[in-house]
Amino acid sequence: MIQIRCPWCGLRGAGEFRYAGDVRARPDPASATPQQWRDYLYFPANPCGPVMETWYHRMGCRRYFTAERDTVTNEVWTLEEGIR
Numbered sequence: 001m002i003q004i005r006c007p008w009c010g011l012r013g014a015g016e017f018r019y020a021g022d023v024r025a026r027p028d029p030a031s032a033t034p035q036q037w038r039d040y041l042y043f044p045a046n047p048c049g050p051v052m053e054t055w056y057h058r059m060g061c062r063r064y065f066t067a068e069r070d071t072v073t074n075e076v077w078t079l080e081e082g083i084r
């Protein structure tokens with residue numbers, strides 16, 4: 001079972017959480033082109049290896065937090081566990 005450590009609730013099963021997106025810079029609304037918005041909204045980088053993501057603890061404290069996940073092994077680290 002994959003487990004994720006919520007910064008407020010502790011170690012819980014991954015089923016309690018919802019993936020809320022990659023952590024990446026949003027285009028500037030005042031100057032972004034339609035191509036930049038399309039790339040931002042529909043074409044995530046999807047790399048192989050460690051990525052920074054936002055997670056939502058939907059069945060617990062209902063808070064968002066940032067975690068690092070290795071897309072190859074599905075290991076997850078939060079700030080409290082020392083993001084690499």
Ligand SMILES: [Zn+2]
Pocket residue numbers: 006007008009010057060061062063
């Ligand atoms: Zn929580």
